[in-house]
Amino acid sequence: MAKPPKENSPITEHLAYLLAQANREINRQLETRLSKEGVPVEQWRILKVLSDGNGHSMGELAEAVLLNHPTLTKMIDRMVSDALVYRVQDPKDRRKVLMFVSDRGKALSRRLNSLAVSQEEHIVESYGDKSTNELKRLLENLIGSAN
């Protein structure tokens, strides 16, 4: 039974540590899959978010893909060079830049999604459908409560 960790209890009883460890492992698995397309996980996230076809501002996008502003700017620079996405100045608010995915980006996004889905299926296989869903639910609640 997990109890709230005391000062001398092992680090493996801390939620913060367990989250970091689980995240690291799952992220590595995903990274390995995506490396088939030579793309880092963050670019998958970016393309996936942009794939709704709407323009997203940099701030919005940074929040959604879990990157801070300057890091995102530089990653987007690369993706623009690779013609995966493009910038449009927001006509409603000219401070903002709206990001869109190109056709090339859409095609890549489809291939990446297929890899990501297959990874998740692999997790469900070895970890179980019930546990996976339960874990997702708990994570959503945690994220909601942590804001």
Add this chain to the structure above:
Amino acid sequence: MAKPPKENSPITEHLAYLLAQANREINRQLETRLSKEGVPVEQWRILKVLSDGNGHSMGELAEAVLLNHPTLTKMIDRMVSDALVYRVQDPKDRRKVLMFVSDRGKALSRRLNSLAVSQEEHIVESYGDKSTNELKRLLENLIGSAN
């Protein structure tokens, strides 16, 4: 009900994404607490692991604190400069270096643990005891099944 994500389902239904998001938020909270001592989360992990008083090799330690080798080496360099830890060559296997925590490191570790425990108590408060324990259990199982 969470289902295995399809190719066009939002990124928030991917376990990999939920883990990354939860980890990011909890890690930020912890970071904020630990900043009172001016110490990054990784150094808390290192001190905590070394606080069992046994010597740990760099490889072992890198695995335990979720850092890769060169990153750990450089962080340990800093901590040696700060007199928090020290290196001893393993007499049994002279390729290895055994890391130990100094008295100064132990004192800091106690203060950091207290901050970390208080953070976890805060999580339990707002998220619930039952959910927290259940989440920990599921994460442990995931980590076990992913190896």
Add this chain to the structure above:
DNA sequence: CTTCAAATGTTGAATATTCAATATTTTCAC
């Protein structure tokens, strides 16, 4: 015993991330 492969840790160069400062545009108080 010698030699060669594997294990361990560190280093330096290349790359990526972050922090603080900047530029631009909008909003809001007056």
Add this chain to the structure above:
DNA sequence: GTGAAAATATTGAATATTCAACATTTGAAG
């Protein structure tokens, strides 16, 4: 309407991380 403050994105310098190469030591095959 004007000017100050806030919001948004980018940039450049400072830091940190990673990759590949290296050095040392051990283990094991012959």
